[in-house]
Amino acid sequence: MRAGLAALSAVILSLAIGVAVSTGEMAIPLSTVAKAVSNRVLGTGFPLNPIQEGIIGDYRLSRALVAAGCGATLALSGSILQALLRNPLAEPYVLGISAGASTGAVAVMIMGWGGGALSLSGGAFAGAVMAFVLVSLLAAGAGGFGDRIILAGVAGSQLFNALTSTIVTTSANAEQARGVMFWLLGNLGGVRWPDVYLVLPIALAGLGVGLFYARALDAFTFGVDAAAALGIPVTRIRLVLFGATAVTTAIMVSIVGSIGFVGLVIPHAARFLVGAGHARLLPVAAVAGAIFLVLADVISRTIIPQQILPIGVVTALFGAPAFAVILYRARRPQ
Numbered sequence: 281m282r283a284g285l286a287a288l289s290a291v292i293l294s295l296a297i298g299v300a301v302s303t304g305e306m307a308i309p310l311s312t313v314a315k316a317v318s319n320r321v322l323g324t325g326f327p328l329n330p331i332q333e334g335i336i337g338d339y340r341l342s343r344a345l346v347a348a349g350c351g352a353t354l355a356l357s358g359s360i361l362q363a364l365l366r367n368p369l370a371e372p373y374v375l376g377i378s379a380g381a382s383t384g385a386v387a388v389m390i391m392g393w394g395g396g397a398l399s400l401s402g403g404a405f406a407g408a409v410m411a412f413v414l415v416s417l418l419a420a421g422a423g424g425f426g427d428r429i430i431l432a433g434v435a436g437s438q439l440f441n442a443l444t445s446t447i448v449t450t451s452a453n454a455e456q457a458r459g460v461m462f463w464l465l466g467n468l469g470g471v472r473w474p475d476v477y478l479v480l481p482i483a484l485a486g487l488g489v490g491l492f493y494a495r496a497l498d499a500f501t502f503g504v505d506a507a508a509a510l511g512i513p514v515t516r517i518r519l520v521l522f523g524a525t526a527v528t529t530a531i532m533v534s535i536v537g538s539i540g541f542v543g544l545v546i547p548h549a550a551r552f553l554v555g556a557g558h559a560r561l562l563p564v565a566a567v568a569g570a571i572f573l574v575l576a577d578v579i580s581r582t583i584i585p586q587q588i589l590p591i592g593v594v595t596a597l598f599g600a601p602a603f604a605v606i607l608y609r610a611r612r613p614q
Contacts (some may be wrong), residue, residue: 281361285554285564288565289563289564290567291562292567292571293348293415293567293570293571293574294570296348296570296574296575297341297344297345297348297574298310298313298314298349298493298576299574300311300340300342300343300344300575301317301340301576302335302342303578303581303582304335304340304581304582305383305586306332306335308335308336308390310330312328312329312332312336312508313336314390315328316328316332316333316336316337316341316477317336317481319572320337320341321348322611323381324527331609333360335515338472342471342472342473342476343469343471343577344466344574345476345479345537346468346471346475346476346479346536347468347474347536347570347573347576347577347591348483348570348571348573348574349479349480349482349483349532349570349575350479350483350532350536350539350573351546351569351570351571351573351574351576352483352486352487352566352567352569352570353479353482353483353486353531353532353566353569353573354371354517354529354539354542354543354546354569354573355526355542355543355546355547355550355565355566355568355569355570356374356471356483356486356490356528356562356565356566356569357371357372357486357528357529357543357553358370358485358524358527358542358543358544358546358547359490359546359547359550359558359562360370360490360497360521360525360562361374361525361543361559362523362547363497363498363500363558364497364500364518364521364522365430366500366501366503367430368432368548368604370430371540371541371543371544372440372529373433373437373529373538373540373553374429374430374433374434374523375412375415375429375433375435375522375525375526375529376411376412376414376415376432376433376434376435376439376440377408377411377412377526377533378408378437378529378532378533378538378540378579379411379413379436379437379438379439379440379441379444380407380408380409380410380412380414380436380440380530381404381407381408381411381530381533381534381537381538382404382406382407382416382440382441382444382464382537382538383406383407383411383440383443383444383541384403384404384406384407384408384410384443385400385401385403385404385460385463385537386444386447386448386460387403387406387407387447387465387532388402388403389403389459389460390447390448390451390456390460391447391451393499399601400413400463401534401535402534403534404530404533404534404537405530405533405534407440408485408526408530408533408534409441409526409527409530410567411437411516412526412530413435414436414439415429415432415433415435415436416428416522418432418435418436419431422537429522430518433434442541444460444464447504448460457607458556461555462590463537463584464537464538464592464595465537465538465590465591465592466536466537466538466539466590466591466592466593466595467537467590468536468577468580468591469535469536469588470474471536478531479531479532479535482528482531483528483566485528486524486525486528487541487562487563487566489521489524490521490558490562491519491558491559491563492556492561493521493556494557494562495561496512496517497521497558498556498557499512499569500512500589501556519539519595520603529543530602536591537574537590538592539590539591539592539595540592540594540595541598541600541602542573542595543569543570543598544568544597544599544603545599545602545603546565546568546569547561547565547571547607548603548606549568549602549606550565550568550611552565552606553568564600567589572595573595575593576591576594576595576598577594579594580593580594594609
């Protein structure tokens with residue numbers, strides 16, 4: 281059963297990536313995509329149109345792979361946080377990471393903070409880490425890493441959003457403000473192969489950490505007291521998993537900007553398909569998140585001719601109704 285599900289998931293994800301690579305202003309047949317990938321990976325030497333091969337190898341394939349890795353990581357983080365906090369609304373951005381990353385990126389982009397030593401991604405990562413540290417301190421001071429961290433995340437998000445707005449309104453010109461807005465809503469346009477070599481290992485590492493603690497996550501779904509009664513070192517595992525989700529999400533946000541609803545909706549959909557056991561849930565959520573974000577990127581590039589929508593807009597347009605359906609199906613009888 282697991283082998284069949286894994287094979288099916290791999291086929292669907294491969295097809296989604298193939299569609300993403302073949303779709304664009306210049307349509308490229310899937311057979312050509314397969315040959316170009318084979319040339320790049322296996323060195324097979326199929327004769328291809330150099331323009332098409334350049335589009336595939338230098339732009340579209342790297343973009344699709346980053347989308348897949350980012351979607352998988354956000355879905356994994358959402359699944360882990362929903363178990364840790366026993367809250368169906370928990371997602372990576374509940375920790376204030378997105379807001380902090382936005383502030384860091386805007387500070388570098390507009391204010392030039394870092395003296396040229398920080399790139400846009402570096403500034404976003406620094407801001408995300410600062411936000412997580414602040415939220416963690418607030419949660420610890422308020423009584424620990426339970427539901428308090430959600431309230432702390434809301435407070436931290438509001439603070440960093442206010443800082444971002446202050447920088448944009450006081451220091452940015454019209455062109456800078458437009459660039460900031462586009463980045464804040466998610467942007468895969470600038471990703472290249474160095475980003476792939478960072479994103480995919482991070483996604484695999486996040487899956488590995490989640491699977492390593494799968495039994496502990498199953499225990500957390502019944503509450504902290506139940507987990508402690510089963511011999512789970514609650515505080516240590518919480519710190520490890522909160523830290524892992526914060527770092528992995530910060531890296532993704534620093535590369536592609538803020539993309540919402542993936543970490544909120546996909547874990548619920550995966551839970552509906554395979555149940556709440558995290559040994560099954562986490563791999564399915566990762567693959568589903570990867571497929572969702574790859575296809576969302578395709579839609580963002582094709583829904584309006586000659587224009588690319590921020591991918592965060594697309595995920596929200598599809599994620600919000602999907603989450604409404606999930607809530608409706610999960611309603612309790614009165």
